[in-house]
Amino acid sequence: xxxxxxxxxxxxxxxxxxxxxxxxxxxxxxxxxxxxxxxxxxxxxxxxxxxxxxxxxxxxxxxxxxxxxxxxxxxxxxxxxxxxxxxxxxxxxxxxxxxxxxxxxxxxxxxxxxxxxxxxxxxxxxxxxxxxxxxxxxxxxxxxxxxxxxxxxxxxxxxxxxxxxxxxxxxxxxxxxxxxxxxxxxxxxxxxxxxxxxxxxxxxxxxxxxxxxxxxxxxxxxxxxxxxxxxxxxxxxxxxxxxxxxxxxxxxxxxxxxxxxxxxxxxxxxxxxxxxxxxxxxxxxxxxxxxxxxxxxxxxxxxxxxxxxxxxxxxxxxxxxxxxxxxxxxxxxxxxxxxxxxxxxxxxxxxxxxxxxxxxxxxxxxxxxxxxxxxxxxxxxxxxxxxxxxxxxxxxxxxxxxxxxxxxxxxxxxxxxxxxxxxxxxxxxxxxxxxxxxxxxxxxxxxxxxxxxxxxxxxxxxxxxxxxxxxxxxxxxxxxxxxxxxxxxxxxxxxxxxxxxxxxxxxx
Numbered sequence: 376x377x378x379x380x381x382x383x384x385x386x387x388x389x390x391x392x393x394x395x396x397x398x399x400x401x402x403x404x405x406x407x408x409x410x411x412x413x414x415x416x417x418x419x420x421x422x423x424x425x426x427x428x429x430x431x432x433x434x435x436x437x438x439x440x441x442x443x444x445x446x447x448x449x450x451x452x453x454x455x456x457x458x459x460x461x462x463x464x465x466x467x468x469x470x471x472x473x474x475x476x477x478x479x480x481x482x483x484x485x486x487x488x489x490x491x492x493x494x495x496x497x498x499x500x501x502x503x504x505x506x507x508x509x510x511x512x513x514x515x516x517x518x519x520x521x522x523x524x525x526x527x528x529x530x531x532x533x534x535x536x537x538x539x540x541x542x543x544x545x546x547x548x549x550x551x552x553x554x555x556x557x558x559x560x561x562x563x564x565x566x567x568x569x570x571x572x573x574x575x576x577x578x579x580x581x582x583x584x585x586x587x588x589x590x591x592x593x594x595x596x597x598x599x600x601x602x603x604x605x606x607x608x609x610x611x612x613x614x615x616x617x618x619x620x621x622x623x624x625x626x627x628x629x630x631x632x633x634x635x636x637x638x639x640x641x642x643x644x645x646x647x648x649x650x651x652x653x654x655x656x657x658x659x660x661x662x663x664x665x666x667x668x669x670x671x672x673x674x675x676x677x678x679x680x681x682x683x684x685x686x687x688x689x690x691x692x693x694x695x696x697x698x699x700x701x702x703x704x705x706x707x708x709x710x711x712x713x714x715x716x717x718x719x720x721x722x723x724x725x726x727x728x729x730x731x732x733x734x735x736x737x738x739x740x741x742x743x744x745x746x747x748x749x750x751x752x753x754x755x756x757x758x759x760x761x762x763x764x765x766x767x768x769x770x771x772x773x774x775x776x777x778x779x780x781x782x783x784x785x786x787x788x789x790x791x792x793x794x795x796x797x798x799x800x801x802x803x804x805x806x807x808x809x810x811x812x813x814x815x816x817x818x819x820x821x822x823x824x825x826x827x828x829x830x831x832x833x834x835x836x837x838x839x840x841x842x843x844x845x846x847x848x849x850x851x852x853x854x855x856x857x858x859x860x861x862x863x864x865x866x867x868x869x870x871x872x873x874x875x876x877x878x879x880x881x882x883x
Contacts (some may be wrong), residue, residue, distance in 0.1 A: 380443050382475055384436050387429050394422045401495055413510060413574065417499040420576035501573055510574040512722040515540065518563050525555045534726045537719065541712035543705040544602040551701055560704045567711040584707060591706045595699060603702045622665040631658040648676050731811035790832040792816035
């Protein structure tokens with residue numbers, strides 16, 4: 376059995392070297408499409424994981440805790456110095472090695488070219504939902520429905536949720552300490568981590584999070600975590616996290632009395648203290664907690680039914696630890712959102728675009744994307760030489776330079792209404808006034824996208840023109856006194872004002 380140990384060691388070293396060569400060869404190939412690039416990243420990640428697992432096994436062999444490797448090396452020299460049993464030992468080991476390879480045919484040396492062809496053409500199975508479009512967009516619909524149905528959320532559209540989900544500082548600290556918010560935060564961080572691992576498999580997320588945790592610990596110790604600035608006070612106990620009262624802003628009991636009896640009662644009840652008495656008594660009782668920890672307060676200040684100062688101090692520390700865990704998850708959420716910033720932007724644009732399209736247009740666009748994806752995957756030609764970065768024509772090749780100059784595709788037009796988006800060429804600029812991006816911008820300004828606003832790209836100019844149009848429409852409104860007509864018995868026609876005046880004078 377000892378001879379097989381050296382053979383296993385040799386095979387493991389060979390596998391590590393072969394995988395390293397395959398990783399280099401795979402990374403030397405430039406993927407023709409984003410889909411192929413994702414496949415390449417997952418292939419390389421799988422090979423790296425295999426190398427790491429094999430290396431761990433080699434470390435265990437070289438540590439030789441059971442002395443099996445030491446015995447094997449000793450057996451290589453034979454049993455005697457004269458060499459009497461050297462050949463018999465050699466043939467015994469040869470027999471064991473042959474028996475090992477007969478039972479483990481996969482351990483035999485294979486041709487590197489065959490291994491290269493088999494592994495580099497592999498397409499790993501990656502799970503993406505239809506909304507994610509193979510990693511192009513985020514699918515936050517489930518988290519969105521969870522957000523709008525809880526107390527800390529707000530009833531907003533999905534497109535607006537994509538702007539606010541990465542901003543936890545918008546939510547008050549009182550609502551952050553609830554169990555629902557912690558579960559929601561755990562779910563959204565878990566999804567973003569899973570999405571990042573599928574789209575960026577070569578990134579070391581553990582190392583990134585280790586850096587985030589280190590920076591967070593320093594900021595928490597310095598009381599500089601955004602939204603949690605009063606997370607730890609100098610006296611060592613948790614702040615009034617369940618109330619809106621910050622005792623750092625009050626230097627006397629008289630100033631604290633101005634808060635009002637109701638807020639003082641809520642703050643005292645949150646700490647388990649007596650909440651009765653006059654406004655001054657409540658303020659004095661609450662002001663004691665500014666410089667004295669809860670566990671050192673006299674028991675007479677605590678309400679009946681509470682477990683005493685020691686238990687209240689434990690609860691306060693638990694609240695502080697819970698707040699620290701939530702603040703750390705928020706820091707991880709912000710880091711993930713910064714890493715996925717481009718994907719979040721693409722998701723927003725895709726949602727806004729869908730809102731401006733009909734069902735038929737959405738189906739046509741989906742079929743076009745599938746056709747382009749199939750074309751990219753079937754195209755095995757080399758990368759086209761295009762140093763001038765000219766637009767591609769219908770045949771997939773750069774258009775002629777004279778055609779590029781003729782249509783003015785080097786001329787840039789910016790539209791402030793479209794979010795300072797750039798349009799290249801006069802034709803694209805003129806067409807964009809009827810496209811979804813400009814329509815969405817006009818809708819946000821509350822202005823109808825009519826022909827009157829063609830060629831207008833400034834928000835201020837569009838608003839001024841809309842005001843003038845509204846004023847002009849006000850002058851042309853229906854005026855019944857002058858335009859409503861009446862007829863007398865003789866068939867004479869008068870407007871309403873004239874007819875009323877003649878009738879009052881008894882002339883009609």
